[in-house]
Amino acid sequence: MKKQKDELLTDFVDTNQKYRKVVHAVIAQWVKDYKTGKIVINSVRDLHLLMKMEQELQKSIAADTKRIEDKQGRHAGEERQMTMYDDGQ
Template sequence: MTTGNTNKRSLSDEEKTEMLMILQAEQAEGIDKSKENYRKIAQAGISQWVRDFKAGNIKLTTVEDLKKLIELEMYLLKNDEI
């Protein structure tokens, strides 16, 4: 009966580092794609809100409404730079 070679070659530190860098790049690309998609959804929502506002379907009734809109825009701009 013959036994097969069960030894497996270990990765060198350089190969491990390269694999880790590839994985991190793929993860960063996935995060960027998700952020891009979320930004598109937010922009579409804001566009619809503006159309409804212009049509008179939405009324700003308090300063708090305006504050929330400004905070949303600031948040989106800030997180777009990350």
């Protein structure tokens, strides 16, 4: 059961990372179109929606990072000293 949960979590995080790549590509295209004048911000609401999208993206990144850290039992990227009791994992 735990292995299944770990696999589901890994799949979820992987899917979110792929989704974020697509969102980043869309945002990059949007910025390009905005700079060339193809897109015009006509209201504060337009800007608010863009800011909200970015905030949600950042929340998702933070949540995924926390899930990975919790799963690993340490902070992502943090080195861990092995002891004689470790089984090499």
